[in-house]
Amino acid sequence: MKNAQHETGTAAHAHRVVILGAGYVGMAAAVLLAARAKRRDDVDVALVNAQERFTERMRLRMAATGRQLAELSIAELLAGTDARFVRGWVTAVDPDAKTVRIDDDQVLPYDTLVFGLGTTTDSAAVPGVEEHAHTLSSAEDAEFLAERLARFGSGTVVVAGSGLTGVESAAEIADTRRR
Numbered sequence: 001m002k003n004a005q006h007e008t009g010t011a012a013h014a015h016r017v018v019i020l021g022a023g024y025v026g027m028a029a030a031v032l033l034a035a036r037a038k039r040r041d042d043v044d045v046a047l048v049n050a051q052e053r054f055t056e057r058m059r060l061r062m063a064a065t066g067r068q069l070a071e072l073s074i075a076e077l078l079a080g081t082d083a084r085f086v087r088g089w090v091t092a093v094d095p096d097a098k099t100v101r102i103d104d105d106q107v108l109p110y111d112t113l114v115f116g117l118g119t120t121t122d123s124a125a126v127p128g129v130e131e132h133a134h135t136l137s138s139a140e141d142a143e144f145l146a147e148r149l150a151r152f153g154s155g156t157v158v159v160a161g162s163g164l165t166g167v168e169s170a171a172e173i174a175d176t177r178r179r
Helices: 024-036 057-063 074-078 139-151 164-176
Strands: 003-005 011-013 015-020 043-049 083-087 090-094 099-102 106-109 112-115
Touching: 015 024, 015 106, 024 043, 024 074, 024 083, 043 074, 057 139, 057 164, 074 083
Parallel strands: 015 043, 015 112, 043 083
Antiparallel strands: 003 011, 090 099, 099 106
16 A cells, blocks of 8 residues: 655645556546656556456447457556456445455555446336346446357347347447348
């Protein structure tokens, strides 16, 4: 951790920023904040994510149709910045103590906490979704869907959602499955 010196010569801790989630928002926050604090020793930036691989969610539609995506390492993307990568699951946040617990065995203190944890799909809320639908939330989801589509004979594929991911996924699937 970086330390700053007061005029009296006593050390004070750097302003600790902990960013939870290394999707587009978390990565952007870490890189931009680290760039702004470059060469300053009074700011410490830590980016926490459960996986080391950066998931380009906007490109998962391509992986779902069998196209290969680049393997992007979060640690490598942060190289050259003053942000550090902490791999692990967030298991608790204590706003009174200003700490985040990682994997139940590591505690990160913070002065500023940024939530960039993204979204998840509640596939259990609607009957039949878990058995018959696929999500595009991770690279693993996209690879599983690609395998399923490769084995799929004839029929109809329904894409639920008309946001960017839904529209681009529908177009990608239609383009690669013209039959």
